[in-house]
Amino acid sequence: ISGLVMKVRNFLQKAWDLGIDDPRKFIHCLKVGLALTVVSLFYYMRPLYDGVGGNAMWAVMTVVVVFEFTVGSTLYKCLNRIVGTSLAGALAIGVHWVASKSGDKFEPVILGTSVFFLAIAATFSRFIPTVKARFDYGAMIFILTFSLVSVSGYRVDKLFELAQQRLSTIAIGTALCLLVSMLICPVWAGKDLHDLITRNMDKLADSLDGCVAEYFTESSNTDDENEQDCRKKLQGYKCVLNSKASEDSLANFARWEPAHGNFGFRHPWKQYLKIGTMMRSCAYCIEALNGCINSEFNAHEFTKKHLSDVCMKLSSHSSRVLKDLAIITKKMTKSSTIDFSVGEMNSAVEDLQNVLKSLSTQLSRRPPLTVINEALDENETRDNPISTAILIPLMDVLPLVTLSSLLIEITTRIEKIV
């Protein structure tokens, strides 16, 4: 029994930590409780109950189903629910009118077949990617409402009144949800996405820096705590690798949100996804680099020392560029620091290239080209024994340079729109 108690305690402890890490979760729970309590007032207060009657049930249901963590997803569900319900209700009443004109015998047949075919159509539409991303919930609500109304229309007489009452209670529920979720400590999906992207940039920079530094300094006797902290930073790129799903869903919800904070109504959320993809391709490179470094092989000490300075310099400059980018994206302003750091990074690339040249024993044509091409050239002129360690940083620079130039473009574009 004591084992079970321990398990439960551990579980609760973990759950509590989860809330401490992100207090917004506690607040969200409170918000749900508040919204539900307010909506149940419709039952407890006689004048309100007389207004809507037993249909108040639908308001409660709407609140429970629609209330989500971020404003964006709540809005998405609210809009989908209202549009889906009204469309389906109108259609169902139309079909019901036709069916009621066609005699007692045909009525259930017409109603049944219309439910059958509309259910097929709506279900199929949920498989289409664009519909799935934006109206998945709406399609479900459409089927639900249509079948409920058309089917119960067979037994209920005052169908129109019923539909109207139901719609108004749903509207009450959604309005309440929107008010609570937007006015009390709102959690904006757009802001979350923005923070996620900038945080990931920082993480990338840290792990790129840490990775190369660890390799070249190697087992400097730092204390244990520092070591663990360092290791955690190094693993940062793994978060970047796995953040695709959350980025996608956040961007999807962010689209529904009205203007808030620094973000306009038609903020270019898709650009964030592009940046995310580019960062992931950087992370792939870091992953490969990390694999090289962790494999237990020893390069020649001499060449390693020879190269360590330039490599460290390059990696620190590239991570500087990333961090500058993070700051720029955070502030959404274009600063000249970024151009400066990109320039520094490029000069570091050239330095590394020169060192490699001095090491090389073979000759190769090297036409003077742009920076990116020079980085490529370096790959070509690799002929020193510890290429594994240096090759990947160079490979890494390639997407970094592309990324940074693209990012500058994007930030200017963001600037224009904001």
Added chain:
Amino acid sequence: ISGLVMKVRNFLQKAWDLGIDDPRKFIHCLKVGLALTVVSLFYYMRPLYDGVGGNAMWAVMTVVVVFEFTVGSTLYKCLNRIVGTSLAGALAIGVHWVASKSGDKFEPVILGTSVFFLAIAATFSRFIPTVKARFDYGAMIFILTFSLVSVSGYRVDKLFELAQQRLSTIAIGTALCLLVSMLICPVWAGKDLHDLITRNMDKLADSLDGCVAEYFTESSNTDDENEQDCRKKLQGYKCVLNSKASEDSLANFARWEPAHGNFGFRHPWKQYLKIGTMMRSCAYCIEALNGCINSEFNAHEFTKKHLSDVCMKLSSHSSRVLKDLAIITKKMTKSSTIDFSVGEMNSAVEDLQNVLKSLSTQLSRRPPLTVINEALDENETRDNPISTAILIPLMDVLPLVTLSSLLIEITTRIEKIV
């Protein structure tokens, strides 16, 4: 207007293609239509309607909400719905009994606060990762039912009867859903996951092979169609990179499914996730390799020719290993072919190593170790000018070897359990 018509037509065409690609989607739509029509019989047939009355609505609602594409997700939702509803219903009736004993004044207060606090607790539990994965829907249904029952209990007299009827209609709905989804062309999440993994293995093998082959043969004048086909194969690894989310959700649903086909009840679905992760780390390497190849630099023709044979051999052997693995996982039997191909791959690794040795101009200690360590050694002794192109295949071999040895273990384990 004609532009609009064209757009609509394109859209419909795309949707239709989607269905043609995977006819199970059409079948799924038909199944939903069927289940809905059957459940609406409760309204149309007098004896059935007399049995459940207006509560038949809940059966319809259950069918719409619960019916999902795979059996696993349908089962997950059904079980969650039933358990959540019964638990919440029982609790709500208990709270209602207590409240009704405490006088008219306190009744709404007690009901309201209980709704408030239970909503907070249930909402918070949905943030806990393990609960989210398995009981997210159940928690939502719990809040929904509890608040509905306890709130409407204030106005309805025969609460117990109401709850019982509602539960029985929900049971009817879920039973119908399960029957239809499991008996008519079932789509098993487990089988989907299995297929996804084996398909991804094939794709990885194809793109690894294609990548290296393309680099070394270079612009052989094949016709355009063939070219496009080839390019498509090459991009296969990108699917592997992005399949994490679908793997996770499929594995999550597969856990709920009963034994079917070759899969036992407690099939080790988690192993599939592990294999998926390993394949993804391979795909990262291929991504890096691809980046190298696509960058427009020309290695020295001589060394390239010198190395092309061994590299091609190595890549074809490694992709052979992957394909064998795919076959093994498909059949879930252990065959000796895999050992043979792993052996061949290892000898190819050694060959490449030897060629590199003959190229090398510098000496380095090379102690005879196991195969994996030898692959590492190669990385160390790289000293030829076109290392970029060869380095990555070697890097690639590293996880491949690890992967294959791990996979052999896993297949034997799967064998044991199946």
